[in-house]
Amino acid sequence: MFDYFYGAQAEQFSFYRVPKVLFTKEQFRQLSAEAKILYGIMLDKLDLSVKNKWGDDNGRVYIIYTIEQIMADMNCADQKATKLLDELEKKCGLIERRRQGLGKPNLIFVKNFITGVEGSVATQIQNREKHDSGAVNITTADYPKSRGINTNHNNTENNDINPIRSGCDGDEMDERNDYERYFRESLSIDVLLRENLGEEETILGILDLMVDICCSKRSVIRIAGDDKPLAVVKSRFMKLNAEHIRYVLKCLSENTTRVRNIRQYLLTALYNAPATIRPFYQAWVNNDMATGQF
Structure with missing residues (x-):
């Protein structure tokens, strides 16, 4: 049996915050509720990366969030975790995955959801290549029947959550x-x-x-x-x-x-x-x- 909340007791807990615009703006309606929740979890991981100064040569901060970690957090199987990542990357351009090399986890750049709210999502996705340095490749992974990523486990949290990048x-x-x-x-x-x-x-x-x-x-x-x-x-x-x-x-x-x-x-x-x-x-x-x- 669960008790009721009294007074300000709810403030003693931590919460993931999912931006309201993901539910109120037409351009994000194609995303599943699970993909929106996953994006909220990724936003929560931004702080640690900011503190650790994890970013590329252009100052764009990334998180390391492996398939295994997503499977655990979302209580889902391998294919589902990969599908949710593809939703966020390919449907709306809210994230960008980059390969590091053999045996290393992908870097995930969490995009600023505010910058594309008034504009075209397609334009946002097209602009990705213009802003990328030539040192890394964008990952567009297909999801096989079974998949695992060999990871050096670093639980990070991404950087600059600024809505409009300086x-x-x-x-x-x-x-x-x-x-x-x-x-x-x-x-x-x-x-x-x-x-x-x-x-x-x-x-x-x-x-x-x-x-x-x-x-x-x-x-x-x-x-x-x-x-x-x-x-x-x-x-x-x-x-x-x-x-x-x-x-x-x-x-x-x-x-x-x-x-x-x-x-x-x-x-x-x-x-x-x-x-x-x-x-x-x-x-x-x-x-x-x-x-x-x-």
Whole structure:
């Protein structure tokens, strides 16, 4: 028997996040639900690769995610795992596989789902070859009846989850608009505005701040006195949801000390929100239960 959730108890768990656009945009409807879930798992693996600085000569980060690992995570057979990879690569161009050589696992480059939302998926796939270095070949694997990959097991997580890659050709306003559209949807900004009457300027200011940072041309962002790689900051921001913004608003409303640099305060709170929200609410629930207020 499973118990109910009480208060903010759900915040103590980790979750895979599957982008809403994969379910709401017509161009992704051809993907199976399992392929979308697999893509969400791949996005979750981005952080470790960012921290490990795993990328090619052009700074494009990859993950190593073998067939065996996919079979275990998705609870499926070899052919199914390979079929899901083909869906993500051939149908929508959301990933790109590259061979390393005999006995080595493929490198998987997880593509930014935002960049192709307004444009043509076919164009996205065609552009792959233009951006590839000549040092590696794109893998377009057929799936045989039985398949295994000899791997040096490295559980990685891919890099730059930035929706619009820095250095890409394109109009800067288009880049800003893409980020703003993404954050408005993923953070449920319209819902937050209805819930927090009188806090409109603060909420929209947080949105603008996140868009500004994601569109920054700097390689590092200063947070709480430390220089963080821009890719890592973007990765953190892409993991935020409406609950994190509610948490930041609560922290701001309960703060009694003078804030000299509100931009830095908000930036630090947003960056740390994924790591601090659970212990914050857990301590709150524990306190209420101990004092009989729960």
